[in-house]
Amino acid sequence: MADLNKLLTPLFLNEKEIRKVIELLFFSYRDFTAGPDKILEKLGFGRAHHRVIYFVGKQQKLTIKDLLTILQITKQSLSRVLNQLVKEKYIIVSTGIDKRTKNLSLTKKGQELENELSTIQIKKIRKIIKNYDETDINGFKKVLYSMIEEKNKLKFNEINYK
Amino acid sequence: MADLNKLLTPLFLNEKEIRKVIELLFFSYRDFTAGPDKILEKLGFGRAHHRVIYFVGKQQKLTIKDLLTILQITKQSLSRVLNQLVKEKYIIVSTGIDKRTKNLSLTKKGQELENELSTIQIKKIRKIIKNYDETDINGFKKVLYSMIEEKNKLKFNEINYK
DNA sequence: ATAATTAAGTCAATATGGCTGACCTAAATA
DNA sequence: TATTTAGGTCAGCCATATTGACTTAATTAT
Numbered sequence: 001m002a003d004l005n006k007l008l009t010p011l012f013l014n015e016k017e018i019r020k021v022i023e024l025l026f027f028s029y030r031d032f033t034a035g036p037d038k039i040l041e042k043l044g045f046g047r048a049h050h051r052v053i054y055f056v057g058k059q060q061k062l063t064i065k066d067l068l069t070i071l072q073i074t075k076q077s078l079s080r081v082l083n084q085l086v087k088e089k090y091i092i093v094s095t096g097i098d099k100r101t102k103n104l105s106l107t108k109k110g111q112e113l114e115n116e117l118s119t120i121q122i123k124k125i126r127k128i129i130k131n132y133d134e135t136d137i138n139g140f141k142k143v144l145y146s147m148i149e150e151k152n153k154l155k156f157n158e159i160n161y162k
Numbered sequence: 163m164a165d166l167n168k169l170l171t172p173l174f175l176n177e178k179e180i181r182k183v184i185e186l187l188f189f190s191y192r193d194f195t196a197g198p199d200k201i202l203e204k205l206g207f208g209r210a211h212h213r214v215i216y217f218v219g220k221q222q223k224l225t226i227k228d229l230l231t232i233l234q235i236t237k238q239s240l241s242r243v244l245n246q247l248v249k250e251k252y253i254i255v256s257t258g259i260d261k262r263t264k265n266l267s268l269t270k271k272g273q274e275l276e277n278e279l280s281t282i283q284i285k286k287i288r289k290i291i292k293n294y295d296e297t298d299i300n301g302f303k304k305v306l307y308s309m310i311e312e313k314n315k316l317k318f319n320e321i322n323y324k
Numbered sequence: 325a326t327a328a329t330t331a332a333g334t335c336a337a338t339a340t341g342g343c344t345g346a347c348c349t350a351a352a353t354a
Numbered sequence: 355t356a357t358t359t360a361g362g363t364c365a366g367c368c369a370t371a372t373t374g375a376c377t378t379a380a381t382t383a384t
Contacts, residue, residue, distance in 0.1 A: 018287045019220065019280070020322055021303065026213070027318055028309035029191045030234075046369050051188075058181070065331060072192075077371055079333070100331045100380045118181070125180045128308045132301065139294065139301025141183065146290045147190035156189055160182055208340050227360060239342055241362070262351045262360040 035120040043113075048073075048081045050117055053106065056091060057114040059159065061103040063096060070155060085110070197282040205275075210235075210243045212279055215268065218253055219276040221321065223265040225258060232317060247272070 036050050043049075055070055056062050068078060082104075085091040090110035094103045106114055129137055148156060198212050205211075217232055218224050230240060244266075247253040252272035256265045268276055291299055310318060 013288055013291055015284060018284050018291070021287050021306075022216075022280075022283055023318060023322070024303060024306040024310070025191060025194060027314050028306045029187060031311045031314060032187060032309055034311075048370060054184075063331080064333095073370085074372065075332075076334080076373090080370085096331095098331085098381070102332070118184075121184055122177060122180050124309070125183050126175055128305060129175055129180070131308065132305060135297055136301030136304055139298030140305040141186060142298055143290060143294060143302040144183075144186040144190045146293065147194055147286070148186070149193045149196075152189050152193060156185060160185070206339095210341060225360080226362095235341085236343065237361075238344085238363080242341080258360095260352070260360085264361070 032121065032124065035124065036117040039117060039120075045084070046081075048077075049085060052078070052081055052085060053090060053110060053114045054118065055159075056104045057106050057111065057118075060105045061094075061096075062105075063101045063103060065101070067104065070159070194283065194286065197286065198279040201279060201282075207246070208243075210239075211247060214240070214243055214247060215252060215272060215276045216280065217321075218266045219268050219273065219280070222267045223256075223258075224267075225263045225265060227263070229266065232321065 040046060040050055051071055055067060086093055089107055090113060092105050092107050096103050199209060202208055202212055213233055217229060248255055251269055252275055254267050254269050258265050
């Protein structure tokens with residue numbers, strides 16, 4: 001039965017091939033985040049700061065709760081990072097219409113940093129994407145998307161297609 | 163000129179589309195590692211232990227230097243993690259032919275854990291891959307591969323095609 | 325009007341996984 | 355014989371996450 005399965009499994013579904021995918025994910029993700037990490041380090045920031053700046057930049061007036069839902073970290077973890085960014089004037093906080101909520105927005109300084117960090121990654125992806133045809137890129141995006149948990153797919157769609 | 167570039171840029175190279183890719187990477191990578199993380203937590207281990215177990219499992223008799231080159235962390239960082247795995251008998255250390263080196267191998271206990279952890283990720287990928295044709299999967303793999311830095315591509319090829 | 329829920333904040337303790345710097349031993353190689 | 359390499363270790367530091375407990379203020383539900 002195990003042999004039968006082996007015979008019926010297409011080559012690209014072999015365990016060996018799948019292990020390559022695991023490694024591709026590990027290596028590519030690490031190298032992808034390495035660029036911004038260097039800039040952040042000089043400012044005394046880490047990857048967590050980048051995430052906050054990225055998502056606040058994407059959607060100005062984001063609330064703290066939104067950010068917590070996207071990042072899936074605790075309030076306490078976010079708090080440290082966010083307070084630093086506010087104190088150093090990368091992010092500005094205002095009270096929402098619902099006065100319990102707070103709206104986060106990037107300052108000019110914050111936008112500049114966001115731009116610097118994102119540009120590295122955008123250039124990297126654009127450079128890669130140019131070498132492939134739309135079929136490959138679509139495959140890439142489709143497979144990545146399906147790796148996201150259902151509940152988080154909703155989140156992804158919400159922030160991109162609302 | 164900027165307008166001209168905009169006109170010449172295919173739709174899937176738009177900044178907005180590229181930002182989606184950035185987010186896809188973030189969400190998918192996080193969800194992909196979430197499964198094993200839960201099991202590791204029960205054992206008092208973290209993702210770093212997983213990486214060590216994974217690569218030692220892939221290539222028995224791996225040396226410490228090999229592992230350091232793959233993981234790109236410091237000796238001191240590896241040491242803590244590795245010593246725990248040795249102490250708790252997931253990994254066994256023997257002296258190499260070059261008596262300065264050490265060969266790392268998984269014990270039976272280690273193999274069982276490796277299997278448990280990898281199975282989660284392998285199943286996940288296999289399930290996804292089954293829903294797509296080979297064209298998509300190839301696009302996925304090709305693009306991921308090209309996201310790896312040149313020097314690390316060599317490393318990836320070395321451990322997979324040597 | 326009051327009770328319950330929600331958004332946000334805070335204090336304290338803990339764990340993981342990285343880092344640097346300094347220094348050591350033993351074995352292999354130049 | 356001198357140098358390089360593989361590995362180890364001590365100490366301290368930092369970033370990022372966690373849990374638990376508790377508070378305030380505003381909104382919503384009863």
